[in-house]
Amino acid sequence: MGISRRDFIRGGALTAVTVAASTGAAILNVTTKANGDPAGPDTTRDLDALRNLPPASGEDSLVTMQRDLVRAMRKPVEQRHWTMLIDTRKCVGCHACTIGCVAENKLPPGVVYRPVMTDETGEFPHLRMTHTPRPCMQCEAPSCVPVCPVRATWKRPDGVVVIDYDKCIGCRHCLTACPYGARTSDFDLHYNADAAHGAGKDAARPLQGSVPSWEEQASSEYGKRWDRAGHGSPIGNARKCHFCLHRLDVGELPVCVTTCIGRATYFGDKNDDNALVMRLLRSTAAQTLLPHRGTQPSVHYIF
Numbered sequence: 001m002g003i004s005r006r007d008f009i010r011g012g013a014l015t016a017v018t019v020a021a022s023t024g025a026a027i028l029n030v031t032t033k034a035n036g037d038p039a040g041p042d043t044t045r046d047l048d049a050l051r052n053l054p055p056a057s058g059e060d061s062l063v064t065m066q067r068d069l070v071r072a073m074r075k076p077v078e079q080r081h082w083t084m085l086i087d088t089r090k091c092v093g094c095h096a097c098t099i100g101c102v103a104e105n106k107l108p109p110g111v112v113y114r115p116v117m118t119d120e121t122g123e124f125p126h127l128r129m130t131h132t133p134r135p136c137m138q139c140e141a142p143s144c145v146p147v148c149p150v151r152a153t154w155k156r157p158d159g160v161v162v163i164d165y166d167k168c169i170g171c172r173h174c175l176t177a178c179p180y181g182a183r184t185s186d187f188d189l190h191y192n193a194d195a196a197h198g199a200g201k202d203a204a205r206p207l208q209g210s211v212p213s214w215e216e217q218a219s220s221e222y223g224k225r226w227d228r229a230g231h232g233s234p235i236g237n238a239r240k241c242h243f244c245l246h247r248l249d250v251g252e253l254p255v256c257v258t259t260c261i262g263r264a265t266y267f268g269d270k271n272d273d274n275a276l277v278m279r280l281l282r283s284t285a286a287q288t289l290l291p292h293r294g295t296q297p298s299v300h301y302i303f
Contacts, residue, residue, distance in 0.1 A: 037156050043077040047251035061263050064276045065253055072269035073251065078157035081270040082243050084254075085277050085286060086133055087302040090264035093118055093131035100259035104244065106219040109189040113241035114256050132301070133265070135256065136161065136182040136241035137289065140296035144174035144183065153238070159270070159298055160243050162222060165233035174238050179293045188228070188235040190215050220246050243267075270298070 047070045055067065072080045093116055101107065101114045114135045121128050142161050145153055152167035153174055175183045190211045218227040219234075223246050226234055244254035252258075257265045268275035280286075286300040 037077070039078045039157055040076050044075060045073040045249065045251070047073055049251040061266070061276060062253065062258060065257065065267055066251075068268040068272060068275040068277070069248065069253060070251060072272055072275070073248070075269075075271075079271060081159040082138065082248075082298065083159070083268065083270040083277060083281075084135065084138075084243070084299045085266040085280055085284075085302065086299065087264045087266070088130060088132055089302060090262040091116070091131040091133060091260075092262050093129065094261055096259040096261055097133055097256035097265065100255045101241070104247075104255040105221055106217050107239075108186060108215070109191055111184045111186050111239050113239070130303075133256070134180065134182065134289075135243075135299060137180050137295065137297035137299045138241075138243065140298065141294060143177045143179065143293070143295055147173040147177045149173065160245060161240075162242055162245070163238060163240065165221075165226060165237045165239075168233070168237040170236040170238065172238060179290050179295065180297075183238050183240045186234050186237055186239050188231060222246065223249060 049070050050063070050066055053063075055064075095116050097114050098112065098116055102112070105113065107113065114133055117132045117134055119130050119132070121130065138160050140155075140159070142153075142155060144161065145155060149171060150167050150169055152165075152169070153161060153163045155161050170185065172185055175185065192212050192215060216228050218225045220226075221234075221242065226232070228235055244252070244256075247254060253267055257267045266277040266280055268277035270278065272278060281300060284302050286302050288297040288300055290297075
């Protein structure tokens with residue numbers, strides 16, 4: 001979206017604290033109004049994941065975070081708050097999280113929930129490549145929410161900012177308002193629309209100008225089936241990362257967490273002091289992107 005990794009980090013040094021605080025408070029008031037989200041005991045989940053696997057010292061961080069997830073889901077939705085920590089020192093720029101997200105959410109060309117920005121520093125032969133994954137920040141005071149003219153986006157009780165594709169009119173005001181460039185529009189593009197002639201008549205190998213069946217598969221975002229056939233939602237809508245809410249509900253970590261080969265992404269409940277992500281946040285010098293904007297991101301970074 002035209003914003004480099006260096007711009008993000010440099011923005012953290014700005015000091016417009018007074019303006020940011022007042023603006024953030026105003027936005028927070030808008031996003032915390034009742035929006036009909038389910039709450040209370042009916043939102044608890046007693047998951048079977050790892051039920052028969054006792055904790056062990058030295059276990060993989062994914063297993064530990066899985067335990068944290070199971071523990072968090074036993075609480076009502078309003079008592080948990082999802083947060084993420086990305087250790088850029090471990091990120092190798094493999095883009096596994098990006099591709100995993102595309103596959104998980106059936107994302108078309110141009111729609112990316114977790115891009116990885118790469119920055120080159122130094123001079124040859126002493127060069128260094130650094131990589132910064134950039135999901136939606138799931139802000140406490142999201143600037144994308146109050147600009148929506150039809151209230152199609154809001155913040156859930158667990159802190160995740162969501163979009164109702166059936167309400168979204170595709171005005172893209174939220175794309176402009178997001179300082180992180182975390183939202184993209186679905187223009188109904190296809191990867192194989194220009195496949196070469198002679199590819200065969202099989203549905204999975206289309207002729208030029210046609211669309212293969214796998215590109216029209218429905219996605220399961222927000223726990224609903226979204227069928228692209230007939231130019232239906234989410235075509236034409238704003239789209240973004242949602243921490244894989246459909247996976248959390250069945251006891252699975254976000255796909256960007258599980259596909260990270262360097263274990264650079266940590267995820268868990270901000271309201272659980274024993275969660276791995278919170279233990280790391282307390283013991284490291286983590287920071288957020290563009291803190292002067294007053295959006296109070298739920299995604300933190302170690303640089």
